[in-house]
Amino acid sequence: MAQAFVLDLGRCIGCEACALACKTGNELPTGVSYIELIEQVRGSFPDLEGGFDNHRCLHCQDAACVAVCPTGALYKEDGLTRLNTPACSGCEYCVTSCPYDVPRMVDGASTKCDGCKATTDAGGGPWCVSTCPSKALEYGERSEMLRTARTRAEALRAHYPNAQVYGETQAGGLGVILVLPDDPEVLGLPRDPDPPTVANVWQGVVQPVSIGLIGATAVAAGVAGVIARRNHMAELRDIEEAEQLVGDGDSSEEA
Amino acid sequence: MATTVEHEHQVLRYRTKQRIVHALLATSFVVLLLTGLVLLWDPLGWLAAGGWSRLIHRIGAIGFLAVPAAYLILDRKGARELVYDSFRYDRDDIEWFKTMYRYFLGHAVEMPPQGRLNAGQKLHHAAVMLVSATVVVSGLAMWFFKPQLGASGLAAAAVIHDLSMLALTLFLIGHLYFTYVYKAISGMTTGWVEEADARLEHSKWMDELDAQAEAVTVGSGASSHDEVSQEDQSQEDQSQEG
Ligand code: HEM
Ligand code: SF4
Numbered sequence: 053m054a055q056a057f058v059l060d061l062g063r064c065i066g067c068e069a070c071a072l073a074c075k076t077g078n079e080l081p082t083g084v085s086y087i088e089l090i091e092q093v094r095g096s097f098p099d100l101e102g103g104f105d106n107h108r109c110l111h112c113q114d115a116a117c118v119a120v121c122p123t124g125a126l127y128k129e130d131g132l133t134r135l136n137t138p139a140c141s142g143c144e145y146c147v148t149s150c151p152y153d154v155p156r157m158v159d160g161a162s163t164k165c166d167g168c169k170a171t172t173d174a175g176g177g178p179w180c181v182s183t184c185p186s187k188a189l190e191y192g193e194r195s196e197m198l199r200t201a202r203t204r205a206e207a208l209r210a211h212y213p214n215a216q217v218y219g220e221t222q223a224g225g226l227g228v229i230l231v232l233p234d235d236p237e238v239l240g241l242p243r244d245p246d247p248p249t250v251a252n253v254w255q256g257v258v259q260p261v262s263i264g265l266i267g268a269t270a271v272a273a274g275v276a277g278v279i280a281r282r283n284h285m286a287e288l289r290d291i292e293e294a295e296q297l298v299g300d301g302d303s304s305e306e307a
Numbered sequence: 308m309a310t311t312v313e314h315e316h317q318v319l320r321y322r323t324k325q326r327i328v329h330a331l332l333a334t335s336f337v338v339l340l341l342t343g344l345v346l347l348w349d350p351l352g353w354l355a356a357g358g359w360s361r362l363i364h365r366i367g368a369i370g371f372l373a374v375p376a377a378y379l380i381l382d383r384k385g386a387r388e389l390v391y392d393s394f395r396y397d398r399d400d401i402e403w404f405k406t407m408y409r410y411f412l413g414h415a416v417e418m419p420p421q422g423r424l425n426a427g428q429k430l431h432h433a434a435v436m437l438v439s440a441t442v443v444v445s446g447l448a449m450w451f452f453k454p455q456l457g458a459s460g461l462a463a464a465a466v467i468h469d470l471s472m473l474a475l476t477l478f479l480i481g482h483l484y485f486t487y488v489y490k491a492i493s494g495m496t497t498g499w500v501e502e503a504d505a506r507l508e509h510s511k512w513m514d515e516l517d518a519q520a521e522a523v524t525v526g527s528g529a530s531s532h533d534e535v536s537q538e539d540q541s542q543e544d545q546s547q548e549g
């Protein structure tokens with residue numbers, strides 16, 4: 053069953069409790085952080101408003117990072133994007149391909165939120181969700197989270213007329229459904245991230261075609277090579293025999 | 308005085324330094340191919356864990372990049388001849404391409420007369436040089452400029468890299484195919500090939516060598532297809548050029 057988070061940016065007060073709980077709970081080494089709180093000034097002068105971008109993996113259903121990952125270190129499970137760090141090759145394909153600029157390289161391996169796999173597998177809730185003092189976060193079954201997000205956006209619209217749900221459709225639907233107080237652009241989010249067209253050609257066409265052609269050609273060359281070599285050996289024998297005939301002719305003449 | 312006993316009825320095709328350059332190219336290419344396929348083909352992906360394959364890919368890349376430099380340093384004349392020959396095709400070469408399927412099937416008899424490189428070898432070597440350029444440029448772009456490339460740029464560079472890899476690997480399969488069919492491996496292991504084979508497949512080259520040998524014999528009485536004299540000759544040519 054696809055799981056999801058709700059992240060209500062209308063309620064996020066930038067206290068960093070989630071980031072801290074995540075670091076502690078997941079025993080992240082110093083310097084590693086799955087959640088980054090970035091203070092934002094939104095709107096245009098004079099209607100400026102302060103807020104926080106709660107920057108983290110949004111767990112795209114059609115995740116570009118998973119598509120390009122050559123090792124399977126990144127993979128989808130329960131609607132979330134997991135990361136099996138020991139399998140990572142450090143190629144940085146995910147870093148370059150993520151439309152939300154999420155994965156970071158630490159000690160030669162990719163790091164990003166894995167949806168608290170260890171904790172949730174053990175029956176608990178994600179660390180950030182259980183910690184948030186402002187109730188900006190929820191976690192549960194995705195369809196239910198979508199309903200919750202819509203209700204929250206509706207309520208928010210009383211104060212913020214542009215309040216909306218973000219993540220229903222973006223990148224195939226996000227596993228972190230955002231409640232935005234304003235248009236995505238105002239909050240620094242692409243309204244719709246570019247579809248990874250070139251990456252799909254690379255992963256879906258070029259790679260399999262390359263492997264297929266190399267394999268098929270190698271097999272065909274192996275078979276044809278045996279036949280052609282036999283042909284060549286036969287023609288060399290013919291030449292030799294012809295020369296011997298000439299040679300015999302010569303020697304009989306000499307004799 | 309005839310050819311040395313060791314190489315009786317043989318002719319020198321590749322000088323030692325040329326074979327060293329070829330070995331560097333072959334080794335680095337196979338290393339790059341294997342470590343590259345680890346990233347390209349999902350079932351092998353687990354081998355890339357920890358980044359070892361990527362480190363070895365970079366070592367291979369340095370070897371691959373060193374090939375042209377090594378050829379120019381070790382045997383400038385050979386390098387120059389290779390480039391010159393690979394991009395020049397005469398009427399016999401065109402005729403050769405028209406009946407190439409026969410050569411492909413193992414029939415060298417009745418093919419149009421060929422020089423030191425046959426038309427197919429010329430095209431192979433030329434294509435390897437050109438496609439190596441695209442594999443190198445796209446590889447260096449992914450090595451040093453991933454952040455600047457962005458998502459589409461990285462994917463585009465990888466597409467160019469992979470298609471170049473594909474072309475080079477198909478060339479390699481063809482290269483090994485003809486080497487096997489025409490039992491030509493000794494040209495790169497010992498440097499020497501059978502004179503009879505050379506006369507059959509590269510008659511214009513042998514005519515040239517015969518003419519040279521005649522000139523030398525008339526001049527100094529030295530031997531014909533002898534490694535020492537040929538290597539000496541090339542060095543003399545080189546010093547004359549330099
Ligand atoms: C100077 C030469 C080369 C350089 C600098 C180079 C560099 C690279 C780099 C940087 C990558 C991206 C992965 C990573 O960051 O580790 C890569 C991938 C790859 N390379 Fe190369 N490379 C070179 C030559 C070659 C050659 C000659 C071949 C094939 C025979 C090859 C086959 C591959 C393949 C198959 C991939 C995987 C691409 C994918 O994920 O689809 N490379 N190379
Ligand atoms: S936000 Fe980035 S890292 Fe997270 S699932 Fe999407 S593409 Fe992957």
Ligand code: SF4
Nearest residue numbers: 121140141143144146
């Ligand atoms: S850096 Fe690691 S996780 Fe990211 S794409 Fe490469 S192998 Fe996958």
